[in-house]
Amino acid sequence: MGMEQQAATKGDENEQLATLLHNARAVQAVATAVEGTLGPKGLDTLLVDEGGNVVVTNDGVTILEKMDVRHPAARMVVRIAQSQQAEMGDGTTTATVLAAALVTEGVRQVQRGVPVARVIAGMRKGIAEALRLLGERAVPVRGLDDPALTRIAYIAGREQADIAELVVEGARRVGETKLRDPDFKLADTVVAHERAENEVVAGVLIGKQRVSRQMPERVTDARVLIVDDALAPESLDEEALATEAGFRRYLELKEAFVRNLEKLVRLGVRFVAVDRSLDPAAEEFFVDHGILAVHRVARAELRRLAAHTGAVPIKRTGLKKREEDLARYLGTAECVEEDPRLGRVRVTGGGGEETATILVGASTREVTGERERIARDAASAVQAAVRGGYVPGGGSVEVAVARELERLRATMRGMEGFGVDVVAAALRVPLARIVQNAGFNPLEKLEAVTAAQVESGSDALGVDCDTGEVVDMVAAGVLDPAPVKLHALKTAGEVAEAILRIHTVIRMRRDEEGDG
Template sequence: MSLKSQASAGSEVNERLAALISNANAVRAIAAAVEGTLGPKGLDTMLVDRFGEVVITNDGVTILTTMEATHPAAKMVINVAKAQEEEVGDGTTTTTVMAGAMVGTGLELVLKGVPVARVIEGLRKGLQFALEALAAKALPLDGLEDPRLYQVALIAGRGHEDIASLVVEAARLVGEDELRRPAFKLADIVVAEEGAENQVFRGVIISKSRLNRQMPERLEKVRVLVVDDALEPEEIEEEALRTEAGFARYLALQEEFKRNLKKLIDLGVGLVLVDRGVADIAEEILTDAGIMVVQRVLNRELRRAAEHTGAKPIKRTGLKKSPEELERYLGWAEEVFEEEKLEKVFLRGGGKPMATIVVGAATAEVVGERERIAKDAAAAVQAAIRGGVVPGGGSVELAVAREVERRKSEVRGMAAYGVDCVVEALKRPLAQIVANAGFNPLEKIGDVIAAQAASGKDSLGIDCDTGEIKDMVEAGVLDPAPVKRHALKAAGEIAEAILRIDTIIRKKEDKPESGEGSKDGGAG
């Protein structure tokens, strides 16, 4: 074949695979944006918006969800990262890096002549082998007192000992049953504040101030009402107010509202938490009665406060109930007080023990990053309790890669090439961790593979300070098994989705219905 014919054939191949090449490049670009943050020697990323506002972070999901991305394949990866964060709260960088490796390896195989269908078939089998091997390597924890739990928090918390201690203390206070409850997320109880002291507060914190300074700053043995609505009279339509009957109705509702507030005072309510706004008349009456009111409370905090105090959220129409009925909606707290410096209200000692992790920060610039670190640590601790731990530092992925390679012979035909997508992806975490630490990844991967094979220890990895072989379990480098499983599975799903796309077509714009939005107002 002449050089001209070869060039023409190559051009035809690239044109036929244009969608795959474009998508693969986008995925690898997204992976490149976060891979530098991986491992103990990973560096930070600076994100700058058009107004010059800066976020400096090492958190993968923050980088991915904040960065500007226009390519459809890049957006797919970002959406998978969001799902990973929502499901297990950590591991987004690992997911993205492995997805980039799978797609990149898949593209190389296709360019060499392996049909896409066979690559996908092999990728699925390799993923199945890997998930089975990973599940078998999970080490269960011995309850909340297991010292390995602190190591999990320390690794996920990027070496911040104070944060790791806070998270473990909070987990023990919350209890194992609560940590295993699907609806509960330990990361949701993290609050970071400039100038605050690190603590695990045994109660709930509302991130709002009392309605005015005339209301009491501190109360003890408090009856609590939670209003999942606005605290104001029922509304009358403006047109109705112009009629005599409508205005009379308005006055009657105002009087009824005042009577309802009087019932709350007579019941001894000391704290009222309101989802929305508070009418001026309510503020005046409740202030005179010495009741603390907090308005526009975040829905998540309102629910936690209700759960902690035992209060049942009530709508404003529910305030019409008799005092005996209202009594059943009230909760109780041992102490309520406002920290004016932090502009927050603290509820301590309710019927159900709850915890809030307060993480202090010296300056406003680091508040957000301290909070992200604490949330990662909390999510990792909860995942470890639910599903055990595995050796970290990329060691377990490399051990699983060796297992997948051994089972590659079970896959027939050209699909066997597709298994390499998973093998290469499993090698990427350790390769990137050691590269970020300043070592040659090819050399170190070879050293670890040889050491694991010779010793039979899957926990051998690389000490990022010295570059020497080290047992990750003995070094306390542990990761939650569910995070690893979910990261691998999510990476496989996004890689398959990208490899399956054969053509990219721009959608036409939706046109308005006939007769609507026409420029000339009629048929042409």
């Protein structure tokens, strides 16, 4: 190789290392913003926007989503938290911290002279083995009365006992079959309100008030209609309305619309929920006939209402059906009433699936938002544990898995072993951050936990963040849902690999149409 080629190769390597270092610093900066929230002694973050609006939170994904993050590698880490939230609903901070640790340790190995490809190959093996070892350690939940569920909700709910009890009660009311349904999220049943008392509602809360104050506040033994559309007469364009024939057609459509509404009265419909707007003619008709109606209801709430009442949503054209056919689309509810204190409508005693709404109370608007986030995390953790079991928490099980990876490393030849070292080092970071946030020396406590685990043969030993003593996390009730940890490590590994593969960063030009 000539001198010019050697210089070019060296320059290329320097550029790649500079890019890696730059990306690693950006990733670590993002992780630093959330790692202070880890563990029972983690503190809150105050977020302030340009208008002076304030959010006080301990929730990793909320912090990351509201941060002004511009660096492309850092944005990739933010997407880890979003993916973790979408799939698991919990563990976003852990996923972020693990990703940053994997990138940082990976760059450290590259700086030592290990080729990036070998580091990545070793990381893949290490993560695959770590996922296997974590999965083996998962303990199944023994039904919804298992005391472990309350402890899981308590830990994920940042040690707020009232929220933990609410979430577990809500889970029991929903039932194990529903919790295992991949399309159901217990976190979606959580509602917080600053004027509410903690309560598990045996039904659905709709975040709307009745359309008119003249409508009844409460109806019982109601048949329920759900309109997945606007509830209004068929429309004509303005040109048609400008003609005499068009105006006659408009009157005919309006009369037909009212005749269709009369079918609802004969069918005993007392409650109507509408996806979009409710026409004034329909509003007047419902007031005259004692029908309670809400409109512009969120799609997620309509789905839950349909499941609970057994109603099948229809379009407005569905009202043209014969009464006996239309009846098959109706659901039932024992009681529908507006709660003026909350500004919401309660639907209970539905003829479909049993469901629940976890209503969390708070003192102020800011606290309400955080209490809702905490309850959603707890609900997600409980559901994940029901589906996939739990493991010792507090970072203890990750330290145990890291020790197992070191044994694997001792049997490996070649540079891929350095990639396994990366994973083992990253797995120790959660415990280190937790004890650091509690005011202890992370190196000292890591050594103490590692030695105690080796001596006792227990993977459950971790650090009591109040005393600093090494204790059994399972005996102390510090439990984490296994699927949350598995997904966090898997996602962190994928994104860390993608970042380590980046050779250089090039700004894309903006095309003439303005598309990025």
